Amino acid sequence: MNNWISKIPEQIKLLAVVVTVIITAFLIVRPMLIPAGFGEQGHFRSGALNDAVAVQFKYAGKASCVECHDDMTDMLAGGYHKKLSCEVCHGPLAGHIDDPDENTPSFPRERTLCPVCHEYLSSRPTGFPQIVSQSHNSLKACISCHEPHDPVPPDVPSQCSACHGEISRSKAVSHHVDIECEFCHTTPELHKTSPRQYRPSKPQNREFCGQCHTKNSKHNTKAPRIDLATHETRYDCWQCHYPHLPEAR
Numbered sequence: 001m002n003n004w005i006s007k008i009p010e011q012i013k014l015l016a017v018v019v020t021v022i023i024t025a026f027l028i029v030r031p032m033l034i035p036a037g038f039g040e041q042g043h044f045r046s047g048a049l050n051d052a053v054a055v056q057f058k059y060a061g062k063a064s065c066v067e068c069h070d071d072m073t074d075m076l077a078g079g080y081h082k083k084l085s086c087e088v089c090h091g092p093l094a095g096h097i098d099d100p101d102e103n104t105p106s107f108p109r110e111r112t113l114c115p116v117c118h119e120y121l122s123s124r125p126t127g128f129p130q131i132v133s134q135s136h137n138s139l140k141a142c143i144s145c146h147e148p149h150d151p152v153p154p155d156v157p158s159q160c161s162a163c164h165g166e167i168s169r170s171k172a173v174s175h176h177v178d179i180e181c182e183f184c185h186t187t188p189e190l191h192k193t194s195p196r197q198y199r200p201s202k203p204q205n206r207e208f209c210g211q212c213h214t215k216n217s218k219h220n221t222k223a224p225r226i227d228l229a230t231h232e233t234r235y236d237c238w239q240c241h242y243p244h245l246p247e248a249r
Contacts, residue, residue, distance in 0.1 A: 058092035061085075065093070068100075072149055079150030080129075089113065089148065114142040122166075125196065129163075152193070163195065167244050174245040175223075184208070184243065209237040 037046035065086045066073045076082055087093055095103035108114070111133060120130045129151075137145065145154050160181045161168035171177060181187070185200035203209065210228045212219040232240065241247070 057094040059087055060093040060097045062087075064097050075147075075149040079152075081149060081151060109141050109143060111142055128196070132165075170242075171244045174247075176244065176246060203238075203243075206237055213237075 035045050037048075038044070040046040062073075062085045076084075076086075089108055090105040093105055096105050115131070115133050118129055118131055120132050124130060142148075146152070181200075184203055187200040188198040190198040191200060206228060211217060212223045213226055214228045215225045217223070217225065237243075
């Protein structure tokens with residue numbers, strides 16, 4: 001027996017000691033880690049339900065607001081903010097439901113709340129309403145121009161640059177500066193009011209750019225010309241040339 005033990009490598013002996021210490025420590029500490037009442041009624045704490053009941057309600061839910069503010073909820077239901085809960089903007093309202101006179105909801109009149117969703121961010125979806133706070137009516141509160149429950153712009157944008165400022169600034173210094181956006185993008189009129197639902201079209205083939213840039217084009221005599229049949233035929237034009245600033249790479 002002793003001969004068999006003596007043949008075990010020292011590393012294995014040390015590992016066995018470490019494992020034994022860990023298991024022993026776990027068995028000692030385990031009772032301290034088990035919450036009181038655990039296992040009395042299955043695999044959960046028997047007091048968990050009482051703890052949940054004791055939690056104070058803070059939020060009332062959107063349905064509670066309808067009982068008194070049906071005019072606002074009707075407006076909200078038909079607006080762009082219809083998927084937002086009232087408490088996103090007005091804060092927790094459980095106290096207001098219990099005692100409306102004593103607990104008044106908050107009304108965001110400053111410019112800090114709306115930019116949480118609407119400040120310009122390049123990763124936001126195309127067409128999502130965005131602004132740059134420092135330059136967008138910087139002295140006015142958002143609600144002075146926009147009804148929060150139906151936040152349509154006071155004036156429907158007449159120019160693409162109203163929403164596509166970054167593209168407009170790039171195009172302003174490019175060779176395409178004099179080309180109207182609608183020449184390349186067929187744009188439904190409803191795009192101005194519902195930009196994500198009604199999207200402009202985009203060119204689908206090389207022949208579109210070839211209207212101006214093939215050797216025999218009569219559209220623009222100053223535009224760079226190519227032989228469309230032989231010029232990088234494996235690629236679409238916009239894979240090498242950014243349309244709004246189409247310098248050659």
